[in-house]
Amino acid sequence: MRTSQMLIPTLRDDPGEAETVSHRLMLRAGMIRKVAAGVYTYLPLGLRVLRKVEGIVREEMNRAGAQELLMPIASPAELWRETGRWDFYGKELFRFKDRHERDFCLGPTHEEVITDLIRREVRSYRQLPLNCYQIQTKFRDEIRPRFGLMRGREFIMKDAYSFDKDEEGAKLSYQKMYDAYQRIFARCGLTFRAVEADTGLIGGSSSHEFMVLAETGEETIVYADGGTYAANVERAEVLPPAEASTEPLRPLRKVATPGARTVAEVCAFLNVSPQQLVKTLLYKTPKEIVAVLIRGDHEANEVKLKKLLGVTDLELADPETVAKTTGAPVGFAGPIGLKNVRILADQSVAVMRNLVAGGNEANHHYVDANKDRDFAGVQVADLRNALVGDVSPRGDGRLKIAKGIEVGHVFMLGTKYSKAMGSAFLDPQGQERLAVMGCYGIGVSRTAAAAIEQNHDAKGIIWPVPIAPFHVHLLPLSQSDAVQKQAKILYDQLGQAGIEVLWDDRDERAGVKFNDADLIGAPLHLVIGEKGLAQGQVELKARRTGTVTKLPPAEVPVTVKTRLSDKDPATGS
């Protein structure tokens, strides 16, 4: 393609609206433009990258035995009412009415639609297993869209749904997808990690998220430094403490702690460490108010808490509720004397002795409090976030923490949807059985953004070869006949060799072309200059390393092919 014939509106300055690297660079490189919050137009360059990612996804899905279909973006409320998700999904579901006042939504995911199809069309075990996927625009009315394509309200997703006749088959389908995902993200040139994950709104029995490792990631993951365990921190299990305190119990005292509300303030005032302190968090669920005891230096894990309580709605209680429940303002809640409230404690709290806790009275705390002696009826569970240095729950070392971008998520669904919607088939015995399902998502547009987060420098994007919008950026530096002719020859030769070339045929200065090329980030830059050409040489530059190779034009096609092959470190593929 010739630059002069493509819409590639690069920007010199960083747009004010973008903070994140990928968002900024995609805008500056002329790949995307915003239409509304979280809604973007993909310009030709951006679309080419999406198509590359889609191509890899499609190949690997097909290879794994899945078949492509395409479902509608709009779906009727009735289907969503069958599974209860019309109410359950909440505000994130983009809803609208047609002219007959019938409720519809824009699909955020398609379990209902696919299950509706399969229950109609699949009646025999002979038709199973089945795995159908689509690559499609999805809509989620995110509370806060951000970071460009990273968290849009409209985005492109590959979603696959497997149907099996039994649990065993479903596990196999799941494993196939898991393996396919490994290949997909590896082929995209990403550094990533599969981690155990929570199943959230989709539901099901177990799941793994595929995380692209990046500082800017919105997810926190933990992994064992000595083995294979890795999990989203939402999900990561924490082992019970290895040893309990053996300190002799001291008598309980109530002391004045004027104005000391936060852990830091109380610790400073009483001259104790956060490890000796217990914070009492009051949570509100639709059913009840619960008090949660967490050690001062730990963080409560609301996902674990929700699971334990069997609720999906959970929030910290407002100050009035706290006051009404504890008889004290926020900052002085404690387990001692707390009435009419279920009390939960994290495992680490259960082994503490002589702890400090709120006094349920303004400006007072208890010192040397002890479970069972001073407060009882406490349910102990794993309720905190895992921390750096915790022992891995699989015993393979200690935990470390990293940030990740969730680009894929595989779920074992079981019969949640087939049961709700009656997707059944007849087994060889003529018995009716429910399909066992799995679902598997990949954020295609997010993957493109994640690739930039992981592959860039101060000058711009550095595309991994397999998803680069172009392989070679051809930069003739002069409008002279000799240079232009040589450019045309190389452009044609490379094109015939199946290499995608972006030819900067603009009458711009060298600096402008170099800077745009660095910004756009094709893996190889082919520079044709007047002087070099007079000596029979052109230059091939690796975007990632900046390494320049001078070579005669005749050698370009072969050299480029070699460089683009995935073994060459200079292109970083």
Added chain:
RNA sequence: CGGGGCGUAGCGCAGCCCGGUAGCGCGCCUGCUUUGGGAGCAGGAUGUCGGAGGUUCAAAUCCUCUCGCCCCGACCA
């Protein structure tokens, strides 16, 4: 939804406090020169100052309402 901030030329911003009829840099157009890392000179075009209402002789500037966007948090395959 809570907190913070921003809407002025295609992009980045100043002007607003203290009202007097809009400016800077980059980009864009024309010409000449230049031509290996965002050229120089000369000339030129471009704004419902997010929108509506109000105050005033006069509003980008003050007041009210409203819409949009960004950041932090809560939330989320």
